[in-house]
Amino acid sequence: MDSQTLDRIRSNDHRTLSRVITQIESNSRIPDSFFESLHAYSNNALRIGITGPPGAGKSTLTDQLIQLILDDNKSVGVLAVDPTSPFSGGALLGDRVRMNHFLFNEDVFIRSMASHGDLGGLAHKAQEVGDILSASGKDIIIYETVGVGQGEHEVAEAVDMTIVILVPESGDEIQLMKAGLIEIADVFVVNKSDRDGADRLVQSLKNILHTFTQKGKLEPPVFSTSADRKEGVVELYIGLNNFQKVMEDAGVIEQKQINRHRKRVFDLVKDRLISKFWSQKKIDQLEESIRNLNKTSASPHELAQLLIEEQS
Ligand SMILES: Nc1nc2c(ncn2[C@@H]2O[C@H](COP(=O)(O)OP(=O)(O)O)[C@@H](O)[C@H]2O)c(=O)[nH]1
Numbered sequence: 001m002d003s004q005t006l007d008r009i010r011s012n013d014h015r016t017l018s019r020v021i022t023q024i025e026s027n028s029r030i031p032d033s034f035f036e037s038l039h040a041y042s043n044n045a046l047r048i049g050i051t052g053p054p055g056a057g058k059s060t061l062t063d064q065l066i067q068l069i070l071d072d073n074k075s076v077g078v079l080a081v082d083p084t085s086p087f088s089g090g091a092l093l094g095d096r097v098r099m100n101h102f103l104f105n106e107d108v109f110i111r112s113m114a115s116h117g118d119l120g121g122l123a124h125k126a127q128e129v130g131d132i133l134s135a136s137g138k139d140i141i142i143y144e145t146v147g148v149g150q151g152e153h154e155v156a157e158a159v160d161m162t163i164v165i166l167v168p169e170s171g172d173e174i175q176l177m178k179a180g181l182i183e184i185a186d187v188f189v190v191n192k193s194d195r196d197g198a199d200r201l202v203q204s205l206k207n208i209l210h211t212f213t214q215k216g217k218l219e220p221p222v223f224s225t226s227a228d229r230k231e232g233v234v235e236l237y238i239g240l241n242n243f244q245k246v247m248e249d250a251g252v253i254e255q256k257q258i259n260r261h262r263k264r265v266f267d268l269v270k271d272r273l274i275s276k277f278w279s280q281k282k283i284d285q286l287e288e289s290i291r292n293l294n295k296t297s298a299s300p301h302e303l304a305q306l307l308i309e310e311q312s
Pocket residue numbers: 052053054055056057058059060061191192193194195225226227228229
């Protein structure tokens with residue numbers, strides 16, 4: 001990583017953005033000094049996560065939101081994170097084709113990122129990419145993630161506002177609560193409002209949220225859209241701006257940022273201590289002690305304690 005990289009990022013050079021994001025995606029070691037200098041420029045963008053079941057209309061809606069953001073004289077970075085695909089591109093290729101009309105617009109940067117099966121690392125990768133997009137001057141960063149399990153929780157950790165997209169086919173309220181989506185959502189969107197059952201879902205979501213939102217927490221608003229017909233999307237954009245203010249005034253966004261900062265420090269310390277600990281000597285020592293399980297009398301707990309106590 002040469003010293004000009006940060007300058008290029010800050011001058012919104014999309015090729016450099018791509019190159020650095022590829023390095024983050026593939027776990028290449030990027031020097032601390034780079035992130036130290038990046039930090040001062042990494043906190044200006046609003047980070048929004050958009051999650052929901054496959055086919056709910058996340059990409060269609062994101063595409064519409066990009067246009068509204070541009071109309072609002074703002075710039076946007078989009079990171080499509082696919083926790084289900086071990087390969088880059090793949091499932092998300094269709095999305096990229098759909099958003100192709102923004103290809104030569106320097107106020108829009110769109111990238112997909114695969115998790116390479118490393119779900120645990122997704123939160124910090126999403127963070128780092130967000131820092132880079134923020135340093136390039138993007139006002140808003142959107143993360144599109146398929147909500148199928150763990151991935152959306154990882155991404156929710158990296159954003160200021162999580163939008164959960166549902167469709168009338170998403171299932172009943174009980175399933176939603178089981179899926180844990182209510183815990184991570186700041187905002188709900190019921191998309192495909194052109195389909196049967198949409199109004200009922202909006203109503204029952206509102207009821208649940210009203211009943212189950214804890215005291216002192218903000219009750220998530222529920223919006224209704226038909227993304228491919230461009231219905232309700234302007235109202236959603238205005239509603240998101242308003243709710244951002246509500247979240248800011250309530251200190252929710254600042255609290256999320258503080259939590260992120262703390263967690264990043266915790267994670268970095270953990271990673272560094274672990275990699276420092278496992279010297280070749282320690283690895284050999286462990287292998288030596290467990291080579292023949294029949295003869296190994298020490299329990300895993302004893303061995304761990306021995307390895308930790310011994311000077312490296
Ligand atoms: N009927 C209907 N179809 C929609 C709507 N929004 C998106 N779709 C369609 O649903 C499919 C999946 O949309 P996509 O944006 O790729 O979903 P994603 O997997 O959540 O990103 C596409 O064929 C869209 O054209 C909508 O509001 N109503």
